[in-house]
Amino acid sequence: MDDAKPLINKAMPDDARGWVESQLCDGEKVLFAVVGDLSLFEKYDACTLIVTNRRAVIVDKNHENGFFSAVFSDVEKVNVKRMYGNARMNFKMKSGEEVTVFRYTYAVAELCDVAAAFIEAVSRGEDIDEQLEIVSAAYEKKMRVCPKCGRTLIRPGAECIKCQSKGKIISKLFKYVKPQGALLIIALIMSMMSTALALLPPSLTQRLVDDVLPNKKEGDLITIVLILLGSYIIGTLLNASRGYMLRIAGDRIVRYMRNDVYEKAQHLPMKFYDKTSTGSVINRISGDTNNLQAFALRISQEIIVQLFMLVGIVIIMFLKDWKLSLLALCPVPIVVLGAKYFSRKIAPFYRRIWKRWAAVSSVLTDTIPCVRVVKSFAGEKRATERFKKYNDEWYKVDVSSAKITTTFPAIVSFVITCGSLLIWGVGGTWVIKGFGGLTPGLLVAFLSYVSMFYGPINFFAYLSDSYQGALSSAERVLDILDAEPEPDFGHGNCPEKIEGKIEFRNVNFSFDRAKKTLSDINLTIEPGDIVGIVGTTGSGKSTLINLLMRFYDNYDGEILLDGQNIKDIDMGYYRSKIGYVQQEPMMFSDTIFNNIAYGVPDAHIEQVINAADVANAHDFIILQPDGYDSMLGERGVGLSGGERQRISIARAVLKNPSILVFDEATASVDSETENQIQEAIERLIYGRTTIMIAHRLSTLRKANKIVVVDKGRIIECGSHDELMALKGKFYRLIQIQSMSEQVRQQKEEEHFE
Amino acid sequence: MSERLYINADEAKITYREFARVDMQMYDGRVFTDLEPRRLFPLSGLTKYITLIDRDMKEVAIIRDLDHILPESRQALEKCLDEYYMIPKITAILDRKEKNGLLKYKVDTNYGIREFDIRNRHSDIKNLYDGRVLFRDSDDNRYEIPDITKLDKKSWLKINIDL
Ligand SMILES: Nc1ncnc2c1ncn2[C@@H]1O[C@H](COP(=O)(O)OP(=O)(O)OP(=O)(O)O)[C@@H](O)[C@H]1O
Ligand SMILES: [Mg+2]
Numbered sequence: 078m079d080d081a082k083p084l085i086n087k088a089m090p091d092d093a094r095g096w097v098e099s100q101l102c103d104g105e106k107v108l109f110a111v112v113g114d115l116s117l118f119e120k121y122d123a124c125t126l127i128v129t130n131r132r133a134v135i136v137d138k139n140h141e142n143g144f145f146s147a148v149f150s151d152v153e154k155v156n157v158k159r160m161y162g163n164a165r166m167n168f169k170m171k172s173g174e175e176v177t178v179f180r181y182t183y184a185v186a187e188l189c190d191v192a193a194a195f196i197e198a199v200s201r202g203e204d205i206d207e208q209l210e211i212v213s214a215a216y217e218k219k220m221r222v223c224p225k226c227g228r229t230l231i232r233p234g235a236e237c238i239k240c241q242s243k244g245k246i247i248s249k250l251f252k253y254v255k256p257q258g259a260l261l262i263i264a265l266i267m268s269m270m271s272t273a274l275a276l277l278p279p280s281l282t283q284r285l286v287d288d289v290l291p292n293k294k295e296g297d298l299i300t301i302v303l304i305l306l307g308s309y310i311i312g313t314l315l316n317a318s319r320g321y322m323l324r325i326a327g328d329r330i331v332r333y334m335r336n337d338v339y340e341k342a343q344h345l346p347m348k349f350y351d352k353t354s355t356g357s358v359i360n361r362i363s364g365d366t367n368n369l370q371a372f373a374l375r376i377s378q379e380i381i382v383q384l385f386m387l388v389g390i391v392i393i394m395f396l397k398d399w400k401l402s403l404l405a406l407c408p409v410p411i412v413v414l415g416a417k418y419f420s421r422k423i424a425p426f427y428r429r430i431w432k433r434w435a436a437v438s439s440v441l442t443d444t445i446p447c448v449r450v451v452k453s454f455a456g457e458k459r460a461t462e463r464f465k466k467y468n469d470e471w472y473k474v475d476v477s478s479a480k481i482t483t484t485f486p487a488i489v490s491f492v493i494t495c496g497s498l499l500i501w502g503v504g505g506t507w508v509i510k511g512f513g514g515l516t517p518g519l520l521v522a523f524l525s526y527v528s529m530f531y532g533p534i535n536f537f538a539y540l541s542d543s544y545q546g547a548l549s550s551a552e553r554v555l556d557i558l559d560a561e562p563e564p565d566f567g568h569g570n571c572p573e574k575i576e577g578k579i580e581f582r583n584v585n586f587s588f589d590r591a592k593k594t595l596s597d598i599n600l601t602i603e604p605g606d607i608v609g610i611v612g613t614t615g616s617g618k619s620t621l622i623n624l625l626m627r628f629y630d631n632y633d634g635e636i637l638l639d640g641q642n643i644k645d646i647d648m649g650y651y652r653s654k655i656g657y658v659q660q661e662p663m664m665f666s667d668t669i670f671n672n673i674a675y676g677v678p679d680a681h682i683e684q685v686i687n688a689a690d691v692a693n694a695h696d697f698i699i700l701q702p703d704g705y706d707s708m709l710g711e712r713g714v715g716l717s718g719g720e721r722q723r724i725s726i727a728r729a730v731l732k733n734p735s736i737l738v739f740d741e742a743t744a745s746v747d748s749e750t751e752n753q754i755q756e757a758i759e760r761l762i763y764g765r766t767t768i769m770i771a772h773r774l775s776t777l778r779k780a781n782k783i784v785v786v787d788k789g790r791i792i793e794c795g796s797h798d799e800l801m802a803l804k805g806k807f808y809r810l811i812q813i814q815s816m817s818e819q820v821r822q823q824k825e826e827e828h829f830e
Numbered sequence: 831m832s833e834r835l836y837i838n839a840d841e842a843k844i845t846y847r848e849f850a851r852v853d854m855q856m857y858d859g860r861v862f863t864d865l866e867p868r869r870l871f872p873l874s875g876l877t878k879y880i881t882l883i884d885r886d887m888k889e890v891a892i893i894r895d896l897d898h899i900l901p902e903s904r905q906a907l908e909k910c911l912d913e914y915y916m917i918p919k920i921t922a923i924l925d926r927k928e929k930n931g932l933l934k935y936k937v938d939t940n941y942g943i944r945e946f947d948i949r950n951r952h953s954d955i956k957n958l959y960d961g962r963v964l965f966r967d968s969d970d971n972r973y974e975i976p977d978i979t980k981l982d983k984k985s986w987l988k989i990n991i992d993l
Contacts, residue, residue, distance in 0.1 A: 114944075119916065121942035160850070161872065162916035162972045167849065177849060182916070184969040352953045425990050432952070432993075556950070589970050788887075 084109035084216040086188055093125035093136040096144055105129050108205075109212055111188045113181035115163060126166070126179050126192060130205060133168075133196050135178045145178050152200040155193040159186060159592070166193055191215040218633075249555065250373050253334050257326040261377050264322045268382045271315040274308045276389055279525040281305060287518030323374055331370035338362050338554055344562040347628040351588070356438035360431075361557060365550040372547030379536060387533040390526050397519060397526075401504055405527045408496040409534060412489055416538035419485045426478035427549045433471035440464050446711065489538060493531045500527060564630065567645040575654050575735040576639050577604040577766030579625070583634035586624060594620050595789045598634070602782070607767045609780035611810060617789040618770045619660055619740055625768075626657055626738075656729030660740040660770075662721040664712055669698055670705040672724055676732045685731060691761055692727035693753045694720070719750060726754065730761060737767045743776060751776070774814050783807060835891040837899060842891070844903035850913040852906055854882065854891070862890050867910045872917075873964070880907060918944065920965075920975045923985035926992075932968070933992065939973065946971065951992045963993070 089097070089112060097107060108128050116122040117139040124137035132148045147168055154169040164186050166179040181189055191212050198208045254261070281301050289297045339362055394402040444451060444460050451460050504523065507515045584598035595617050602608050610618050623629055624636060627643060636643050643651060653676070664672050673689055674680045680688075685705070689695040697720055701707040709715050716724065726742055739758070743751045751773075758767075759779055771777050783800055785793035785807050793805050800807040841857040847864060854862045862884065870879040870892070877896040884890050896904050918939035925936035933948040946967035948954045957963045963975040975981060981989070 115916075115941075119913070119941060121918075121939075121944050158849070160914045160916065162918075165849070175849070182969065182971045184971065186969075352950070357952065425993070428991070429993060435952070553952075556952075 083107040084213055085112065086110075086185065086216070086219060087112050090123040090125060090136075092138070092143060093127060096134065096136050097127065100134075100144075100146075101129070102131070105131050108209055109192070109216065111181075111185050111192055113179060113185050113189075115180045115182055117177065117180055119163075119180070124179065124181075126189065128192060128196065133178075133192075137179070140178075145176070147178075149196065149200045152196060155197045155200075157190055157193045159183075164189065188215060188219055215633075249558075250369060250551070253330045254373050254377050256333075257329055260322050260326045264319045264326070265378055265381060267315045267319040267322075268378065269385055271312045271319070272382055272386045272389065274312045274315070275386075275529070276393060276526075277308055278305055279522040279529075280393075282525070283516075283518035283522035285518070286521055287516045323378065327370050327374050330373055331366050334366045334369065334554070335362055338366060338557050341557050341560070341562065345557070345560055346563045346630070347623070348631070349560060354435070354439040354442065356440075356442040357435040357553075358557070359442065360435055360438055361553045365554045368547055368550035369554060372543060372550075375540075375543060380540070383533040383536045387530070387537075390530045390533075394523065394526050394530070397523060398513070398515065400513060401500060401515070401520075401523055404503055405496065405500055405523075405530065407499065408492045411492055412531075412534055412538055415485065415488065415492075419481065419538075420544075422481050423478065426474065426481070427546050429474050430471065430478060431549060431553070433467070433474050437464070437467045437471050440467050486535075486539075489535060493535075496531075497524060497527055500524060563627070563648065564644070565648040567647050567651075569647055570645060571647050571650040572639065572641065577606075577735050578602065578637075578639050579736070579766060579768075580637040580640075581621075581634070582637065584624065584632050584636060585634055586620065586629065586632035588629075593789060595624070595632070598791060600784060600791060600794070602766060602768070604766055605764055606782055607762060607780045608769070609774075609777035609783045610768060610770045610786060611772070611774060611777070611783060611807065612786035614772075616786045618786050620789075621786070622657070622738055622740055622768070622770070626652065626655065653732060654734050655736045655738060656732050656734035657738045658722070658726050658729045658740060658742045662718075662725035664709050664716070664721060664724065666709060666711045668703075668705065669701070669707045669709065669724065672709060673727045673731060675728055680731055685727075688727040688731035689724075691730050691757050692723045693750065693757055694723035694727045697723075719747070723754065726758075735765060737762055737765055739767070739769045739771075741770055741772065743771075743773070755779075774811055785810075834889075837891055837893045838895075839898050840900050842903065843900060844906050846906040846909055850910040852882070852910060865890055867893075867907050867914070869911065869915065872915060873958075880911070916941075917972045917974050920973055922982060923988045926988040935965075937973070944973075946973070948992075955992050957993050963989070 083106075089110060093110065093112070101107070106129060108130055110128065111126040113124045113126065114121055116124055117137055122138070124135065127134045127136065132146055133152070134144055134146045136144045147170065151170050151172070152168050153171045156167040156169060156175070158165050158167065163180060163182050165177050166181075166189055167175050167177050169175045179189070195208050195212050199205055281304065285298070285301060288294070289301065342358060342362070391402070394405065440463060444464070451457060500520075500523065504515060504520045507513055508517055508520055579600075579602040581598045581600040584595060585593065586595040586598075587593045598621065610621065612618055624632055625643075627648060630644060638646065638651070665675070670682075670685060673685050673694075677684075686695060689698055689705075698705055698707070707715070722742060726739075729737065737758075742758075743754050755776065762779075769777060769780065777783060777797075781796060783793075783795065783797055784791055785800070785805070787806060793800055793803060793807055795803070801811065843855045843857075844852050845855075847853050850866065852865050852867060854865060856862075862882070865882040865884055867880050867882055869876065870881055878894065880893040880896065882890045882893070893899060893907070896907060899907075918941040920937045920939050922938040923935065924938060924943070925934075927934040933951060934945065935948065936943070936945045938944075946965075946969075948965065949968050954966045955963065957978065961977045961979055963978050965973040965975075967973070975989075978986070978989075978993075
């Protein structure tokens, strides 16, 4: 370790480097440093915490002499206080004095936590090298970022999923367009043909006007009319079958895309759903994929067709009369410049409209399922008002964008009409004066070409508009498609037998940096143990289980199952081995049978009945008119809370898991049913590792180990008797509960008298 | 549940202690020491409903409105709150880039110049109806634009895309 370079999170600022060069004593060397971003007096500034093998030094201009230095042996405690958007480090010296030595934002809060622990441990006299290893692990984790985008990588050297798949949007869409290639190419050829056909009639009318009509050639008239008819018939047929093919291709594109987005959405980590509203996910799957489909067709078909048409017309126009052609091109620059300006104006609106719309739909997804709450608080009017407010916001933005979106085409068509007037005026004069051999037929034909010519021009002018719309749709769809799925590095690693030994080692976790939810969790659960977890509400019990279930994986430390890191086990297999009864039982809108059989879709009917029986659910199911076929409403409407809980126990039981987890499984049933379920559970848990979270401590009578969690820490752990003897928190909880139990009994007795 | 102690006006004298904590002496003689002031509404009500929490994380009292208490008390509390809540106010947007799916912002704030990354413009940038815009960067730090309509034109054009 001797010549190891000091660990540091970024380049050391000059003043800190100056300190290192001038102030280090003999034999002293820098172990690690944290370059922060705040000064003591709340300005952004690069201040540095330097830890050497003897002391901790903070270089900050606001300290006397520009730095603060404390020898480890003088430090008693290091207090880190996370505040709002910033944090501070206080040294409590052995002299009793406490000083704030370092301030920083959350950007370096994790490193500072580790640094504080290091300083404190070493001051207590623990081994420097050992402690330094913990620090260096933290640095490694912090530095494990994608060099391109700065996201934390899952393990060193892993490819950043976000960056790796970051390509042009077009090329991403191409993945969905490609399988439809054959259809699209046929459709393309058809539309080229029909475009070519469309270029024919003006030339024929020219002949009619200039030759056939003045010279009274009746035979030719009929031929030309018949040719025109034929071309219209073919054109119509071509267009109809082309439209049909495009529809099929488009529907396929949107179907695959939707499937992909939905599938991907299933694999996204819980973190994503914590932050994203259901409404916005639904919008992306339903609306945005449609937008993209339309856009994909546009760029794979229309662009080529329109370009073909544009070139064709320009060539024909120039062949017929180059002077008139130049005249016809005059308004083009105006239209093109206008379109550029327009697309710049409109771009932000698309995002804003979508955001407002997402807000509207999130009100929907929020309030419609909560309609019971709304009604019971007579909140119908308020709900309506809230919806109206958001809907009005959407309306306002949409209307203000409508101004732009409608004015622009009007101006364009005005400019174009002026262009054709110009041709009428100038060309008409030339015809009257007989200038340049311009005939009336040619003029008429030319005017039809000019009107066709503005079709593609208009298309290209609007292309950027629809491109903008598609771009923001694409961004949202790709937000899901490109998001990192739950990492499953152990894919395929399915240990044959699961004993059920669970270990938490130094686990620390926070949902966001502002608040630590779990701290220093160390816990060993032996195979077959029945572990009760108790603690006040909000103490982190369910979170502990969330980590065990691998719903969140950005914790520090490790969780092992039978000595293997759970992150290295095949995720699907791992979860299938855990029977988890959630705190809020969630049901699908499906039959009771399917709800129980959810985890084992091919279960035998009798297995399902058996599971229901074990969970004490069978007795109430048989009383339902439709028995196991009873349809549940959304989220289980139609069942009582306790019934739902029993179904979810049955669901877990059916899986025949090696590990059982009950999060308040019997919270909403009466004592008698609870006893029954308890017995059922007791039968069930024989030989399996079981974790039970319970508020009612009587539930835990079978537990051979009880863990008391408080404010995210394990404060007590041991058998029931050990904890009673300890006379700590558990003892107090028991006392309070048995007291209230006594009161209840007394009351009941009084009533009976 | 005991009666909640509300401080309305001059019934308490609050003095700054250290490390963003205060002591409180009540008019009726009660004394509470080593309290941490925190906003009950850090986003919507900056001077109203300040709670005082003791070392055991239990609330001791709530101050209804900073505008109504003794000026010295108010000063002490504001000093704490300023220390505790660090939400830099963005005065100008110097640069905004999109790179590798991140929004890279460079802004001028009342704390100085700062660069930060935004992961997801949909969830990490919020514009409130009163004209404020709140940011949360990839490290969970917060920033705000106090009034979007007061931003200079150049800055406005840069941020407009993300609203
Ligand atoms: N998804 C989340 N995002 C942010 N914070 C969360 C999230 N889920 C829980 N928390 C917070 O984490 C803490 C622990 O929550 P947890 O659900 O683990 O409590 P608990 O011990 O299970 O409580 P209870 O007994 O009420 O079920 C709480 O303070 C809670 O507010
Ligand atoms: Mg819970």
